[in-house]
Amino acid sequence: MDKSNIIQATIDFVKKTLDGAEGGHDWFHIERVYHNAKLIAKGEKVDLFIVELGSLLHDIADAKFYDGDETIGPKKATQFLQGLQVEETVIFHIENIIRYVSFKNSLEKKPQFNSIELQVIQDADRLDAIGAIGIARAFNYGGFKNRALYDPDIQPKLDQDKETYKKSSAPTINHFYEKLLLLKDMMNTETGKKIAEKRHVFMQEYLDQFYREWNGKA
Numbered sequence: 001m002d003k004s005n006i007i008q009a010t011i012d013f014v015k016k017t018l019d020g021a022e023g024g025h026d027w028f029h030i031e032r033v034y035h036n037a038k039l040i041a042k043g044e045k046v047d048l049f050i051v052e053l054g055s056l057l058h059d060i061a062d063a064k065f066y067d068g069d070e071t072i073g074p075k076k077a078t079q080f081l082q083g084l085q086v087e088e089t090v091i092f093h094i095e096n097i098i099r100y101v102s103f104k105n106s107l108e109k110k111p112q113f114n115s116i117e118l119q120v121i122q123d124a125d126r127l128d129a130i131g132a133i134g135i136a137r138a139f140n141y142g143g144f145k146n147r148a149l150y151d152p153d154i155q156p157k158l159d160q161d162k163e164t165y166k167k168s169s170a171p172t173i174n175h176f177y178e179k180l181l182l183l184k185d186m187m188n189t190e191t192g193k194k195i196a197e198k199r200h201v202f203m204q205e206y207l208d209q210f211y212r213e214w215n216g217k218a
């Protein structure tokens with residue numbers, strides 16, 4: 001199978017696997033990340049095949065929908081790619097991308113796998129967590145988990161470690177302070193930073209208006 005056939009088979013596999021997924025982690029999230037990743041990759045020296053495969057497979061089995069099990073995603077991707085007889089070194093790289101792309105793993109203090117391809121995909125995934133889409137995804141996830149929109153008596157927790165972050169059941173507005181507003185300073189690439197700035201400002205304006213309305217103002 002040549003590379004373009006492998007990409008097409010991966011698209012089909014991901015679409016099928018994510019059928020019925022929560023609205024913020026469905027095929028359309030993957031498609032946006034795939035497009036963002038290819039856009040960001042234009043400004044970097046990367047192996048485009050890795051960027052494409054990694055972005056398509058990065059949420060194939062997100063741990064938060066599998067009782068916190070972080071091994072299922074890399075395993076599913078590996079099995080799938082082995083079935084297509086993809087080179088072992090490529091599979092190893094994709095496995096590591098899936099393992100390390102997530103925000104919660106960046107909260108861990110231990111040494112991390114790194115590569116430019118991972119950085120590009122991480123930026124692409126982070127861009128989809130902020131801005132207008134980011135806001136929509138956060139509230140959709142909050143609804144999925146039956147969380148409050150906002151509760152002025154529950155303060156956001158900054159500097160959480162990975163385990164506390166995973167266990168949080170705080171209102172969705174807190175997630176802005178615990179993750180979304182932190183992302184612009186965590187971007188890896190110049191293209192990523194530039195797009196993140198704009199989306200960040202939009203979220204700040206959104207929050208200002210949210211509190212105005214909450215407090216009975218126009």
Ligand code: ADP
Pocket residue numbers: 024062064101102103104105128129134137138139141142168170171172175179
């Ligand atoms: P990652 O999967 O990269 O480790 P998260 O677990 O924070 O990152 O989840 C990815 C997306 O899921 C977030 O950008 C957000 O849209 C949604 N999400 C996760 N946790 C929450 C939460 N506590 N409240 C609202 N949205 C959340």
Ligand code: NI
Pocket residue numbers: 029033058059125
């Ligand atoms: Ni993602």
